[in-house]
Amino acid sequence: MSELQIRREKFSHFEKHCTQITEGLYVAGDLVAKNRATLDEHGITHVINCVGFLIPNYFEGDMTYFPLWLHDTPNEDIICVVYDCIDYVRTSHRSHDGQGRTLVHCSQGVSRSVSIAIAYVMWKDGGNYDETFKVVKARRGIANPNIGFTSQILIWDKRRRTESLPGGGVDRLYVIAPQSEHDPKYLVAKQVTIGGGDGGKIGVELLDSRCVFVFQTKSGVVYVWLGKDSES
Template structure:
């Protein structure tokens, strides 16, 4: 700072003179004298060169303030982080913290696991537990409906054998909650609002993303209204890999049209008709028999979960 001593000031742009002690030289520099609070202390610190201890009494009022919305949210997530939450008899929702904890799984008698986030979470106990692995992203444009009936089959088989199922994703908020909400909507014949409320009461952080919510509402409308006499429409589904990360897992994906122009001789398709029938079409150039098998499986699922008859 000593090198600044030769700086000249002028009335248009006054510059402070710098004293050797490092403090401003009063009002002659153009700056007002510092305002001193509480006998030379500001915010619990001395205005001199030596700091003093914090005034904890002054901070007490801040501690007593109510938690912010963000703090409440964080505490909720921390509370449920390792919870394996029982939603109904035999069906649980959780996150990675529960899925990786063998003691927690054993305490709840878990025998089957649906892993909704295989991108980052492995099947920790494949030797002892039965897994269904899904590659679902927690984004609004992810089609969750094309895996629902496989999940329903998995859950029903586990429960019929006296097992218990944990459905988990990363935090037990969106993907896993959506699968369980959909299952209960089908099983209990209830609407989305009531079923979501039931799950939310058990697991306070359950909150499907907006895309999943819209899909469940549309799926339930199709399942309950369009199967009524005169309420159906023709729908065409193409058997295809669900994800590039697991190309051997085939699902039925809906197409926007249902004419013959949408058929491909190399694939398998399922036609869901307005009259309540399901037909499987396998192209003459289809090589892999798994495509035909999955088409027939989906037609069966339409009969079970949407009340369609066979073709």
């Protein structure tokens, strides 16, 4: 059997597989997301739909959905939704008398949903990216986050670890904006890119009076700038 045939067979297996990543969290693709029998078999009560612009919330009304609009491209900002996803999984797990289970899915269960799952397990267990990816890959053999998502999660993990140390913080600026044009009411904090990266100089020229900004200082103090409603 050729390598290509092996890959196809592996994909064919996992596209029908609802993969448990850790307690209360599962990963899959569209075929599982639309299969009510499979969802019920695994006790799924909540769903993170990473591709709300492409795949409907099939069982809305019977299950609780958290739709996202993530493109599987390297420049898509996935970190801006990570903490919302972590909070959603934690809250879901406590529901149904502690028996709530969350499925995070994208089209194939390869990149977007896997990236969210990796970030959650890193946060939950404290592991680094490499060791967490190995665990997830061992359970879902087609797991393969795109290079942009991998890079973002590595940077996010470094920030978390560095900022927990004395003097490890840096100044950061975020703009509050819709995660996607598909849902202008779902607002997230997107980091403003500054020349020189983290630690670069943040000045008033970066502010836009039409927007709301959050300024996080290296000491951990947070300021909110309300655009035209703020004092000059």
